[in-house]
Amino acid sequence: MRILYFAWLRERIGKSSEELEPPPGVDTPRALIAWLRTQGPGYAKAFSDEKPVRCAIDQEFQPLDAPLGRPKEIGFFPPVTGG
Amino acid sequence: MRLVAVQEQDFDAGALLGRLSGAGTGGLASFIGIVRQAPDGGLKALCLEHYPGMTEKALERLADEAEARWALTGCIIIHRVGRLEPGQNIVFTAAASAHRGNALAATAYLIDQLKTRAPFWKAEEMQDGTTSWVDAREADDTTAAAWNTPASPENLP
Numbered sequence: 001m002r003i004l005y006f007a008w009l010r011e012r013i014g015k016s017s018e019e020l021e022p023p024p025g026v027d028t029p030r031a032l033i034a035w036l037r038t039q040g041p042g043y044a045k046a047f048s049d050e051k052p053v054r055c056a057i058d059q060e061f062q063p064l065d066a067p068l069g070r071p072k073e074i075g076f077f078p079p080v081t082g083g
Numbered sequence: 084m085r086l087v088a089v090q091e092q093d094f095d096a097g098a099l100l101g102r103l104s105g106a107g108t109g110g111l112a113s114f115i116g117i118v119r120q121a122p123d124g125g126l127k128a129l130c131l132e133h134y135p136g137m138t139e140k141a142l143e144r145l146a147d148e149a150e151a152r153w154a155l156t157g158c159i160i161i162h163r164v165g166r167l168e169p170g171q172n173i174v175f176t177a178a179a180s181a182h183r184g185n186a187l188a189a190t191a192y193l194i195d196q197l198k199t200r201a202p203f204w205k206a207e208e209m210q211d212g213t214t215s216w217v218d219a220r221e222a223d224d225t226t227a228a229a230w231n232t233p234a235s236p237e238n239l240p
Contacts, residue, residue, distance in 0.1 A: 082203025
């Protein structure tokens, strides 16, 4: 699946998107975060605290405990600050 | 008439309002958000990032909701991205209706909802060379949620 990062998550991870296949059993965004945290120091730093992390599955806002399914893309980002 | 756009370039509010004016329209309301200088004059620029694709869908949905809730003859949402200095335009919402109440309420709804339901992020570039991401404000969530309560102005007089 395509994983996208925005704002300070993008800065800490050092990339805006990537294609990754998480292992079986990763069935929620929260579980995906736990797996991403093991992928390197940038990920560990970006996801050290889940509280300010929000996500969208296939471009729809979803809670971190939503079923992941088999999305085309998932985005991780801090709370939005537009307007 | 509906126009939703995410763009780097500035917008011409007068020209946009002209596009909303038409047969059946009795009132036009609009809101312009402007990059505000910090009280100490320390802000150099805001850098705005968004989630291409998702943002446009989110803004179209807000326009759908406003049109479903109030009898509008048109609405516009434009949000700028990229680097914007204090005094520059950042966002524009407008609504047209037969009567002023619907136009005013829909305009406020669009900007209140946009702040919490569209994927934009702001970073502040300061005069001292530091840059930091802006934190979300709880008050914005409260304001957006207030539209779901029975007390909200469905139809202003």
